[in-house]
Amino acid sequence: MSHHVVEVRDLWYAYPDGTEALKGVSFRVEHGGAVALIGGNGAGKSTLLLHLNGCLTTERGEVRIGDTIVTRETAALARRAVGMVFQDPDDQLFMPTVAEDVAFGPLNAGLPPEQVESRVAAALERVGVTHLRERPPYRLSTGEKRAVAIATVLAMSPDVLVMDEPSSNLDPRARRRLIQHLQSFQHTKIIATHDLELVVEVCRHVFVMDAGRMVAQGPTVEILSDEKLMLAHGLERPHILRHAHPH
């Protein structure tokens, strides 16, 4: 896969209890693009993300990662291409030590031990948590956990990074560090978040979701400055776009 285009066409999904979470969502993210997925609670953001690596399979519509159409059969391929950072790092970290947790993905991909080791070292280094290597993940602070969760995904060298609420529960310093990391990643990025200031700093494009539908797509500043649109979908215009000096 040379071009890591993510394309979703007319995606529908209803949960087993009948709740319609997605009602015909379509979008396309170009290779190397950085896109924010915004919208109120229950808009369908997380459900949409779960389709991108085959955690949920399409009922109606199509998800395409590069040249691969994601189905039950190709889910393993999609998972190799799409690295998913989940909302709660506690769900993502389950091995006894940080190093083992980061090694989990590469080992499952069948890499030889030396390569696993170098991937682990590189991923930890990349997010600045090499010193946490031998610590048990559940003893870390939220910021550290988040960084490790990102490292577990980077170690699999995915083409596309998908993140669900990466800045939630972070203190300002940890959040700032996260933003710097996100800015430095060359991957195609899709980030679901309520942190609109982060969106302004990291993402070039914004998709707005409401009640399972994609209600707006466009360049970040243009969409986020549209006060009427934002308010209509339970959002607001971020401060960073109101004042010359962000605070």
Added chain:
Amino acid sequence: MRWADWVEIGRMDELGRMDTPAHRLDARAKAIVTLVFIVVVMSFPRHAVSALTPFLLYPVVLVAAGNIPAQYLLKKVLLAAPFALLIGLFNPFMDRQPVGRVGPWVVTGGWVSFASIMLRFLLTVGAALALLACTGMNRLGAALERLGFPRVFVAQLLFLYRYLFVVSAEAAKMKRSAEVRASGRPLRLRVYGSMIGHLLLRSMDRAERVYRAMVARGFDGEVRVLRPSSFRWSDAAFVVGCVLFFVSARLWNLAEALGRLLTGGAS
């Protein structure tokens, strides 16, 4: 001591990562020896008590060589004690055949078999926990798989262990938030009932999210570890030595033999 400390098993993982003679033994060797140990202990007749005592040596040596805090391990054993108590509870009432005397008390067969059950429980659960504490669950899982245990079985075991954390963490959170709103009054039974229901549902959700995160990183049911240990001569010697000891302790009552030896064969 808060109840959360009793359930807290995170320390087990930490203990499992230490580097001691007991930890350096190959996980397969320890698993085999512990399995043989459990089978031999369970094979004793129901009134055996003194003949079982030499078997205490194995968990004690493992704990000592592994530098495992005995108090911590004992607490975990006690956590499971109610199950053994329930199994043995009725023996003293069912079997009232007197078998001997201790001072003014007549000892019935029921009490002896009850003691036997509790001792076996202490031995087997103690040995299993000692094995876990000086191996670590993941290495143990990998060892079982390499020994030819079905992969599904090993994966189940690992998930069971991992979800223990998940469930106990959820329970601790829920209890705390209930206590905060209880104004210092003890929680009523009805509240506990509702909490347990919620705990089940929440844990199931949580389990699903953990599983999803594992699958997202390519988990396919096989447990892989970074540094699989190799089986050395010392491991083989450990297995042979332990099994020989277990078998001889099964064939001869070593405690009685030692007693005779010390008292010059008077009894």
